[in-house]
Amino acid sequence: MATEREQVPDAYDDLLEEYRRATYLSDAGQVLGWDQQVTMPEGGTPARSKQSAALSAVQHDVLTGDGIAEPLDELDEGDLPQPGAAVVREVRREHERSARVPRDLVERISEEASNALPVWEEARAEDDWASFEPVLETFVELKREYAEHIDPDSDPYEVLFADYEPYLSLDHAERILERLRDELVPLIDAIRESDVDLALDFDGTYDEDDQMELTRDALDTLGYPWEHGRVDTASHPFSTGTQFDARVTTRFDESSPVSALGSTIHEFGHATYTLGLPEEEYGTPLGKNRGLSVHESQSRLWENHVGRSRAFVEGFLPRIEEQFPGLDLDAAGLHGHLNRVNPSNLIRVEADELTYHMHIILRFEIERDLISGDLDVSEVPAVWNEKMEEYLGVRPGTDSEGALQDIHWSHGSFGYFPTYSLGSVMAAQFFEAAQEDVEDLYEGIREGEFDALHDWLTGNVHRHGQRYETNELVERATGSEFTADAFLDYATTKFGDLYDL
Known part of the structure; x- marks a missing residue:
């Protein structure tokens, strides 16, 4: 009887050889992007833009060339x-x-x-939407053209969304976002009316070098392998890399000693997914992440279900007190502080676990209208502010706190934002399944033992790469198709308990 490997035709090997070349070029481009955001001098942009464009063009040539087209013609x-x-x-x-x-x-x-990157950075720093408008106008035009080439008969925003989430329909995403809006807004309103106050006041300033030490300790505790990664600062935290080199970034607020914990643990979640992809499949689809919804599920799982848990706070609090000995903290107070709901917060990356989704829905709606032509770029700040007031009851005082706050439009990344909420919802479903399979999961987290959770996630999510479509991956890992049920049950219980609802 022939083995599985013997049944694979030569064209399959030819296909993989050429596809690996395209992957390597794409990964090299990611390194250039990391360098531009982390270490490149400000004056390097003109050369970097040419370098990045040249790499993208060559990668596109390989991906669309005969070296891939011909084997595909032979394979079914x-x-x-x-x-x-x-x-x-x-x-x-x-x-x-x-x-x-x-x-x-x-x-x-x-x-x-x-x-666009330095233009956005300066516009945000100077609160100058007008200087960023031409950039966004250009990207809207380019992305409409891009979508038109791919599928002229489809909604262009749906085509763009499929770049980031290829196997969940935009209708599926919209149903989840609508359910979050319908069920979270009343919960947020009830919390706003609660007498419970979970915020802590930190006096003074907390040196960024000291916070970086704490950041590195958190990564140590979670099991970040330094031989395959590094941590730096960036204006907008991100993670990038391969299963051999997965780097993370964070940023600090000197008014809070724990300001970077959330973003650091979030990016660790991305990195641990990347590092969990099979090394032997590097360069092939089996060595790539399933998509941004699944990727975001890993970062949100670690950030919220682990990093904001009472168990993690109890286990990590002694290290915080060691780094900042003047603090007068207890686990209950810090746990509440890390999970407080603050509808008045204007910044997505600083948002709590519930109001976060209103930030996603807001930008999603604006993006969709921009791409459809129902909204002009010049109108974005006003519409942004109106939606913030409608969904969260607050109005940004500056565009830096509003429409300029996130980096994604400077990348032309339309269609990206729904995956943030999809990933958060998926994280709850994955974590619920992990709790069923891993005995005393939270006790292990309290003791700083994360191997069992790493193993569960690697075995059920990471090691599959792109073998399964999104919903099949979720169903295989959890036993159920992808829905918002687990997240809404988790959120209602968690925040109901915290706010005595």
Whole structure:
């Protein structure tokens, strides 16, 4: 009887060889992006934009060239054993979408993104929306053109969303977002009316070097492998890399000693997913993440279900007190502080676990209207402020606190934002399943033992790469299709207890 490997035709090996080249080029581009946001001198942008555009163009050429097209013509995933069939499915999808987009458009989008980064950084620092308007106008036009090339008969925003979440429909995403809006807004209103106050007041300033030491200790505690990563600061925290090199960034607020814990643990979640992908599959779809919804589920799981848990706070509090000996903290108070709901907060990356989703919904609605042509770029700040007032009862005083706060539009990343809420919802479903399978999970977290959780996530999520479509991956890991049920049950119980509702 032939083995599974013997059933794979030569064209499959040819396909993987060429596809790996495209992956390596894409990963090299990520390193250039990391360098631009972390270490590159301010004056380096003109050269970096050309370098990034050239890499994107070459990667596009490989992905759309005969070296991939010809083997795909010979292969039918229906005739291949798994996981080869999944590999061909993923390469075919990526090849076909890329082949519809002209090379010069790919190059221009990449170059515009590199040039846009310092413009956005200065506009945010100077509270100057007008200086960023031309950048956003250009990206709206370019992304409409991009979507038109890929599928002229579809909603262009849906085409863009599929770049980040290929296997959940935009309708599915909208249903989840609508359910979150319908069920979280009343919960947030009830919390606003509660007499419970969970905020802590920190006096003085807390040195960034001291906070970085605490950040590194948190990463040590969680099991971040320094031989495969590093931590730096960035204006907008992010993680990037491969299963061999997954770097994280964070940022600090000197008015709070624990300001960076949430963002650091969030980015650790991204990195641990990347590092959990199978090393032997690097360069192939089986060595790539499933998509941004699943990626975000890993970061939100670690940030919220672990980092904001009472068990983690109790275990890590002695290290906080050691780093900042003047603090007068107890586990109950710090746990409450880390989970306080603050509807008046204007900044998404500083938002609590509930109001966070209103920030996502707000930007999603604005993006959708921008791409459809129902909203002009010049109108964005006013619409942003109106929606903040409608959903959270607050109004930004500056555009730096409003429409300029996030980096994503300077990348042209339309369609990205729904994955933040989808990932948060998915995180609750994954963690609920992990609790059922791992005995005394929270006791292990309290003791600083995270191997069992790492193993569960690696075994059920990370090691599969792109073998399964999103909903199948969730169903295999949890036994249920992807819904908002677990998240809403978790949120209602957790915040009901915290706020005596």
